[in-house]
Amino acid sequence: MTAEDTMPDFLHALSNPDIAFLRYALIAGLMASIPFGIIGSYVVTRRISYIAGAISHSVLGGIGLAIYLKTALHISWCDPMCGALAAALASALLIGFVSMYAKQREDTVIGAIWSVGMASGILFIAKSPGYIDAMSYLFGNILLITRNDLFVIGGLNILILLICILFHDKFLAICFDEEFAILRGINVKFYYLLLLCLTALTIVLLVRIVGIVMVIAFLTLPAAVGGHFSRRLSFMMFISAAICMSFTFFGLWASYSWDLPSGSTIIVFAGLCYILTAIASQFLKRRKKRIS
């Protein structure tokens, strides 16, 4: 099948009420692209993608605990999404405090949170009654997206956007020159922790579609691609969000057309775009140099 043949089919499938999950996945992906573009730009310019990686992997611990509490201990309000949110925020704060007060041990703590988070998640899931597929949390599964998730994603979306609009000037300043921000009397520690918490929230938004392991790619690749064309951080955010949306759309379409796992398809597509733009921008730079 060629691409032209499958596109109308894909568009048709989006409106098919029997496979609503596909539509939900697309809406979730498109909505989440906005905070991913914004927060991803901060993460890439502040160079904290490894912190984002640890936060996303610790999410499995929270998901596992929530499932365990729900199925084994019958605490019915305990949803995996709540567990994910709690774990992400807790590890963001922990890493934040460690990086502020014990800088030389930061990488060790990040590594510990990364692996212990995952390991405890697997343990909880193993001890929960019934069959739970950990793979779908690790690598994403669009079948997991429900209508309710869309409302949660929408709400978090608005919250993240609002905070970023209110504090963009401060975030830009601490990403660019933290020392100078301290000297202007800004509470840099507060804003740094806030930024990490926003990163945690953003990660939780898309864990269901692309999975814990690959969500980090969604946070960094669109911003890295967008960075090649941007001369201002605000523009980088805008273009990264647009790129993120197109990754979701074309990735889902490809996964639908060739019956491929959605998360992996989206990420491989994003990775290819990143490599191509990186090569192209190197090439353009060299040409510019040769001309001048």
Place this chain on the structure above:
Amino acid sequence: MTENNGSIIKIEKMRFAYYNEIPVLEDVNLEIPANSSACIVGPNGGGKTTLLKLILGLLHPTSGKIEVFGSSPEKARTKIGYVPQYTAFDPMFPVSVMDVALMGRMEKHRFGFYSKADRRKVLEIFDEIGAANLKDRSFSELSGGQRQRILIARALVSDPGLLLLDEPTANIDPAVEEQIFDILRKLEKKLTILTVTHDLGFVSSIFQTAICVNRKIVIHPTSQMTGERIQEIYGRKIRMIHHNHDCGGHNA
């Protein structure tokens, strides 16, 4: 601009050591009166940057006292304009020249965006230091000298009473260096400047006082900066190249 009529910086019997090791600075007494600019010279590792960070309150003395504008450095901080070295920045960071300069006024609003008054102030300073033509450029595409100039503007937009510069001409080519000196010469008439420098020619052409830092502090009028004295400060023989910055290098 000064509140503590007379001295802007007052350091008494100050000692500083990292992690209780050998002190970097010892027995430091220093008083900078209002409108008396000075430069800080000395060998690498002698404690110049440490002294600057102590005055900014980024480091705290092990013992002794530092007062800036009559209060602690932390409280006085926002009245100081600080110019770091441009090489400390990520050269790829997507930020405009205007965005960088506006950061000098970031504490003036709690939420939202910079005001029109903030932007007006930045443009005013750009005019003053000859950077108006750069305002729409991206910070990453500027040359070293241009970046340094924008960082000076960023420090000035908050109307500081004291300007601190850390090696403003390091890694800048000599022709552009002269432009930075011209800016400092002009500013020196309006506010107190304290600059770290390794350029001894620079010392005598603008400032009357040189603060020589090599674990201890000695203050000299720059007119006395003879070869012997410099050797004494640096604690070893250094090769001296006599050069005058007004020797017409631009004609070459």
